[in-house]
Amino acid sequence: MGRSPCCDKVGLKKGTWTAEEDQKLLTYIERHGHGSWRALPSKAGLQRCGKSCRLRWTNYLRPDIKRGKFSLQEEQTIIQLHALLGNRWSAIAAHLPKRTDNEIKNYWNTHLKKRLTKMGIDPATHKPKTNAFGCSQQKDAANLSHMAQWESARLEAEARLVRESKLLSSIPYPTKPSFQPPCLDILKVWQATWTTTKNVTSTNGFFTSNGNLQSPNSTLNFSDNMFPVPRTNAGFGANVAIPVMEYVENSKQQVGSGTMTKQTVPNSWKPLGKLNQHDHQVEVGERMDMEVMDNAIQLDDNDNIEYPNPDDAGYIAENSLRHQSFMEGFASILSDDGNNSTSPNGPCYNLDNSSCGGDLEDNRKYWNNILDNVVTFTSGSPIF
């Protein structure tokens, strides 16, 4: 026998909550915790379905949520995470303390989506909208998508772990003790590659003053311009990064002015894709899935994510290249000033919807800011 029915919907109130209902729910939960949502409405004297109470509490009444205008950093975070995770609002919300998935979803749909659209970026794919010159970009877009898929899968896996951690701390308010989930900073993995730099290129952003893209810190000992990023006037998003994933396919390939060789991934860390059984070399072109990602993430004895030794040469090479390429590709899509005559989507816009007025430098600074935050925004977050 299963459980008794949740709640018959006859006679239950729907629609906007009144202040009185809010107070009843708030008072009850403060005194007793929510316990069983099913039983809560009658105990609290509410003519509502338990599900409605839970939604009202989690999205509005909970004391640990922040309401009101989103900060610039929060906007940036949402855009970045949406590029990686898509419409996985709960996963995105896990990286935005005090914001609910519903609020983020609404904000995306009513603000950010429109802004990206105005900038000529497809908000669903975070790629430039198709234009007459799009053919030459297809391969690059595919590579970027491929890498984004990996990052997405990894973020999702970690977001899942965050959720699982939260379950452990689901003691009802207000007796809930302070609790922090284990460190799940995938971006610190990125940073690990940046900070093990042997040949740091000094820059505050992704764009040099002459308009070329650049990683925050270059991690390899290649000669200058190892990843030349052609800037053309072929339209929005015409800048493309050399897809470094190819170097794995072709065991040795000229990349820019540096020559890369096939890298071996350490046994303890296999994040890039399926590894062949012989030498743990990455085989690209495989569609990644959660199972692969789960297998790729190693847990230590305490079920915390075990990050690879950043000193490992193979790890550094694999990850720094992947991340650099991903970031450059991502940056290239976002970076076009949109002022060239062939830009199909008109002038560029800043995120506050104002036209950048053709000020390339301002726009560059703005996107530098966003892209820098990919690496740095998590430093103060309890999640990270």
Add this chain to the structure above:
DNA sequence: AAGAGTAGCAACCGCTGTATG
């Protein structure tokens, strides 16, 4: 001033995976 159109957002709906009896 008034009606139409639009934006913002709280809340609902329905689906899915998990827990429970």
Add this chain to the structure above:
DNA sequence: TCATACAGCGGTTGCTACTCT
């Protein structure tokens, strides 16, 4: 083992306020 409730999630709806004509 199975049926069912629960909880979480993402998509969608509908109400309210605001703007435009």
